[in-house]
Amino acid sequence: MLVNENEGAMILNLLSIALMGLLVATALMAVISPLTARLTALLSARAQKKALWLFVAMPWVVSIACVLIFAPSLFQVESPLWLDTLAHWHHPSEFYLDSWHGATLVLFILGAAYVLARKGLNAVRHLNTLNTLTQFSQGATRHWDVGQDIVVLESQIPSAFAAGLLRPKCYVTTGLIERVCETELDIIIDHERAHIRHKDTQKKLLFALLASLYPRPVARRLNQLFSLASELLADARVSQSYCNFDIAQTLVSAARIQRFLPGNVNPVLVNYFIADDVEYRVRALVDPQRLRAFPWTHCLLVVVLTTILSSIGVDSLHHLIEAVFSH
Amino acid sequence: MVLGELEKRVLHYLWEAPEADAKQAHGALTKRKGGTLNTIQSTLDRLFKKGLLTRQKQGHAYYYRAKLDRKELIAQLIQDVTSDFISKDEDSLMAAFTSVSAGLDDEKLSQLETLIQQQRHRLSQEDSDAR
Numbered sequence: 264m265l266v267n268e269n270e271g272a273m274i275l276n277l278l279s280i281a282l283m284g285l286l287v288a289t290a291l292m293a294v295i296s297p298l299t300a301r302l303t304a305l306l307s308a309r310a311q312k313k314a315l316w317l318f319v320a321m322p323w324v325v326s327i328a329c330v331l332i333f334a335p336s337l338f339q340v341e342s343p344l345w346l347d348t349l350a351h352w353h354h355p356s357e358f359y360l361d362s363w364h365g366a367t368l369v370l371f372i373l374g375a376a377y378v379l380a381r382k383g384l385n386a387v388r389h390l391n392t393l394n395t396l397t398q399f400s401q402g403a404t405r406h407w408d409v410g411q412d413i414v415v416l417e418s419q420i421p422s423a424f425a426a427g428l429l430r431p432k433c434y435v436t437t438g439l440i441e442r443v444c445e446t447e448l449d450i451i452i453d454h455e456r457a458h459i460r461h462k463d464t465q466k467k468l469l470f471a472l473l474a475s476l477y478p479r480p481v482a483r484r485l486n487q488l489f490s491l492a493s494e495l496l497a498d499a500r501v502s503q504s505y506c507n508f509d510i511a512q513t514l515v516s517a518a519r520i521q522r523f524l525p526g527n528v529n530p531v532l533v534n535y536f537i538a539d540d541v542e543y544r545v546r547a548l549v550d551p552q553r554l555r556a557f558p559w560t561h562c563l564l565v566v567v568l569t570t571i572l573s574s575i576g577v578d579s580l581h582h583l584i585e586a587v588f589s590h
Numbered sequence: 591m592v593l594g595e596l597e598k599r600v601l602h603y604l605w606e607a608p609e610a611d612a613k614q615a616h617g618a619l620t621k622r623k624g625g626t627l628n629t630i631q632s633t634l635d636r637l638f639k640k641g642l643l644t645r646q647k648q649g650h651a652y653y654y655r656a657k658l659d660r661k662e663l664i665a666q667l668i669q670d671v672t673s674d675f676i677s678k679d680e681d682s683l684m685a686a687f688t689s690v691s692a693g694l695d696d697e698k699l700s701q702l703e704t705l706i707q708q709q710r711h712r713l714s715q716e717d718s719d720a721r
Contacts, residue, residue: 387592388591388592389671391592391593392591392592392667392670392671393671395591395593395598395667396664396667396668396671398598399598399660399663399664399667400664416664416668417660417661417664418661418664418665418668419661419665420665420668420669422668424671426671436668508706508709508710508713511702511706512703512706515699515702515703515706518699519696519699541702542698542702545702545705545706546705549705549706549709549710550705550709
């Protein structure tokens with residue numbers, strides 16, 4: 264079925280370009296993703312977070328840039344020859360819904376709707392569970408009185424985490440409170456409060472959503488790196504009030520206690536005090552290295568290069584596919 | 591695990607009463623807030639299907655007991671809340687990552703403690719030298 268110019272063929276072509284740009288940029292970024300861990304390790308925690316945000320947002324940024332690059336050829340506006348050679352769309356006023364363009368658009372929309380629905384449903388379940396935990400632990404929270412913003416969970420599992428989306432809270436179990444000294448407990452609670460202040464629970468969800476565009480192993484690694492950067496920043500916040508050595512010692516003590524925690528845990532929406540690379544964090548606290556600030560120039564270069572390569576990729580892919588299929 | 595408000599109230603009730611059938615639970619739970627026997631019956635059935643209650647038929651009625659006590663359920667919910675956001679195959683891959691932490695054995699933890707002590711000592715020595 265042909266959609267002509269008046270019926271929005273141009274808009275659908277623009278969406279097609281955006282989608283192809285998104286996919287090509289994702290593929291390019293996925294190829295260079297093994298370097299992210301090494302490169303972010305050279306940066307300060309704050310810069311690591313910025314770099315990771317840029318990494319997950321890059322396909323979307325490039326997608327918009329591709330639309331802008333292809334727009335002159337689509338709207339048949341006069342453009343420099345180099346731009347026309349780099350990227351041109353040879354059927355600007357035609358869009359067949361039953362073509363490969365239509366199929367990829369529909370598949371992407373369905374896929375995105377599925378991911379959003381799944382994450383949304385999980386978020387509702389997550390919030391319900393937190394609400395249930397809070398209700399079942401009201402007695403313990405009143406009894407321990409470690410702070411009005413802290414929910415004390417009556418469980419022997421030694422655990423402390425920050426969780427929740429709309430009004431996140433800190434959760435500490437009686438199993439942990441009973442096993443650590445007062446200073447260690449204060450450090451742990453301050454660490455969780457830092458996650459709340461940094462809005463880490465909400466940011467983790469958004470980051471995981473953006474990362475879900477990447478192949479699963481890449482997304483998993485990106486989430487891990489983001490989580491580690493969040494932990495390092497929370498540690499840095501606590502170090503404004505406590506000595507780095509005390510924080511490091513608390514980490515080791517909590518790791519010893521938490522070795523008895525049954526099963527493994529996943530820290531996607533939850534910021535665990537010791538879930539992420541304990542050794543890395545201890546070394547960062549006791550032997551801080553001189554780390555670099557966010558490398559704006561390098562990152563800008565990567566954005567420009569990825570945009571150019573993606574535009575060439577979109578153009579080449581478009582021609583290659585249409586050598587086989589009709590548009 | 592998603593629990594509705596009535597389900598939570600039923601669980602609370604069964605943690606205090608050793609066992610109850612639908613009529614007893616209905617009598618105890620709906621005095622203030624109302625609700626039909628059918629609602630309580632289906633709530634008990636849902637909790638049984640979720641594995642939170644056990645039941646035994648005595649005469650014509652089922653008698654329900656809490657399968658997990660409050661602390662056990664809280665422990666299960668803590669586990670749920672920390673692993674809700676991943677599907678099973680991601681979970682198995684995540685285990686490799688968390689094992690980095692879980693894999694910190696006593697020897698490694700002792701090494702880290704020694705490192706902390708050494709660095710603390712070095713810093714205090716540098717401070718006293720500076721004075």
